[in-house]
Amino acid sequence: MQTILGAGGPIADELARELHREFTHDIRLVSRHPSLVNTTDELVAADLTDAEATSRAVAGSDVVYLTVGLPMDSGLWEEKFPVMMHNTIAAVKEHGAKLVYFDNTYMYAGTPEPQTEDTAFAPNGRKGAVRAEIATLLLKEMETGTIDALIGRAPEFYGPGKTKSWTNTLVFDRIRAGKRPFVPVSASTRRSLIWTPDASRALALMGNTPDAFGQTWHLPIDQDRLTYRQMIEIASQVTGRKIRYTVLPRAVFVAGARFIPTLREANELLPRYRGDNLFDTSRFAERFPEFQVTPYRRGIEEILAQD
Template sequence: MTTHVVLGGNGVVGRETIAALRAGDHEVRAVSRTPSRSEPGITRVAADLRDATSATDALRGADVAYLTVGLPYSTTVWRRDWPVIVRNAIDGCLAAGAHLVYFDNVYAYGRTDAPMTASTPIRPTSRKGALRAELLRMLDAARDEHGLEVTVGRSADFYGPGAATSAFNLFAIDRADAGKPPMWLFDANQPHSMTYTPDVGAGLAVLGTDDRARGLTWHLPTAPALTGEQYLALVSGGRLAHRTMSHGMMRLGGLFASTARETLEMDYQYTSPYRFDSTAFERTFDVAPTPYTEGIARSLGYAAAKV
């Protein structure tokens, strides 16, 4: 039996990956710093992936590992922790002989006017992008020098039920649920792709279970981009006004919230077209992304139902 290990099992992407693997009747080991109770088909394991021994122990016996860890949105934290976590995941996978499925974002592409594909050049234009590019180089070196089998699954900005770290959830879904006007960042007239988190999890599960995916970089299923105005209209349903957060408002917010400060260097993602093309994945594996009407409705329903 294949042993699937999800690193970051408590985060939204980890949870969705576990759900997709279980839907395929796979046994899963879910690794997190503070695991919840195990359940049928899911063994919960405590580990700190910043500690090499802890990471290696968590990956012992793994056939496929999924690195879905999320970190606080801070360049300082990312520079301190991401290289350590990725190095420990690499070493643990090499020791176990495991295939590593690495969940990535688009920051390493940097500014680009063309639709993003898996062959878009890595040309970061931000501090966070440079760090993500460094992690990709680490994975490439482990593959070329030590034989690591690694597959990369990349998403656009994600949103979805319980996606607490998503900007769209924070500024649009959660605000609408609270009866406040949903907001978009900087320019609501620009097209901007968003990936639905259940599609992320299902896509990562495919990468870990379908031999056609192995060793390549894939864009996970993502519906064609809408504009910020169109997304906010879906959220509000015509019942709430909506508005755009300006750079000035974000800078003011940055005086009180670090997330606002950290978002400013990524403003190019909202001030120019941000199109993410997942056609190759969809055609190869015969899947379709969840339409925004459905994904936003489910996200709103989840927010309304939470205690």
């Protein structure tokens, strides 16, 4: 049995498909209101802030994937994420399961220096501090050998379907709608974006590779990093029309944060748009050389081809 805690998001849904395609049909999907991805999935409704419910959801599992996402709300993250991690660690210990934790890069400083698996945690705000806290908690358990786990860390998303990120929302969704895209902070800095199906395929692969455990992994991206200007040029080629864009300077986000809570929550992420974002995935590429990463151009073509 392979169990996905936090089912229903784009990463979890594609993870369930990939596990079903390549590894097992014995899949359990866990969330407050789970729904089938594959016809053979087992559905379990559980609140992961409830320790007993989390234990019941994990029981009988060989591998557990923690892919929970929460709205961009610092208070909610501080309240929920540490409890969920504590409960998940306790449950996999109790039932002897392996743990695959899907993480992001909020705990990194967001400077132009290359980010590797050994980059020190230096969060810029409350959400980054929460991510650093729960990653550190898991790392301590891994170091002491109390659980068999791995961390798969991803930069900002872009992707098909219900993928949500600034890049999708401000750039590609607006292009698809025939609107002028908005570029956060700078159009000339190099971006590290992960194609969401690639992230899920990599998690499934690592969760079924015994020697991947006990480590942190940067999940695979196209290392030919593009700027937003270059991405929009590709979009112009794909659509056959000249696409003009508007750069939203940091001052716009800062001013809007006084009135719009979502912009206030996004402020701690702004430093990573001011300079190059260089997310290094060479460790994964060396261990899994057969893994085919989706090139940015193909990803952009697929997004813009959606109905």
